[in-house]
Amino acid sequence: MKKRSEARVKKSLLVDISKNGLEQMGVTVNISRRGMCIATTEVFRRRTRLQILIAAADEIYVVTGKVVWHVKKSGLHGENVPAGLGIRIERASPGYFKYIASARKGSLRESKRRLAH
Secondary structure: OOOOOOOOEEOOOEEEEEEOOEEEEEEEEEEOOOEEEEEEOOOOOOOOEEEEEEEEOOEEEEEEEEEEEEEEEEOHHHOEEEEEEEEEEEEEOHHHHHHHHHHHHHHHHHHHHHHHO
């Protein structure tokens, strides 16, 4: 399995996923400059291009990405449980990259604080 070239930051952020006017909501599991994992209720096929609006730090960031993997699990008695989407980011608003840099610094500080205790 190919290793990621960039560490992801565990972050739960509300997202609006859109493809040709069809929209659904989701929550990020982790994020980076190049990709993200989103928990949602429905999946899109691999290679589907999506527009994603991310609500973070009192801002809305616009990201365009492509689905690189998806998974959907079924619960008991056919009930659906959340699905997952792996997104490779193709374009993002400049503020998104600043947000990621800030989130990574905060994550590193938190990790060091936990190790110290």
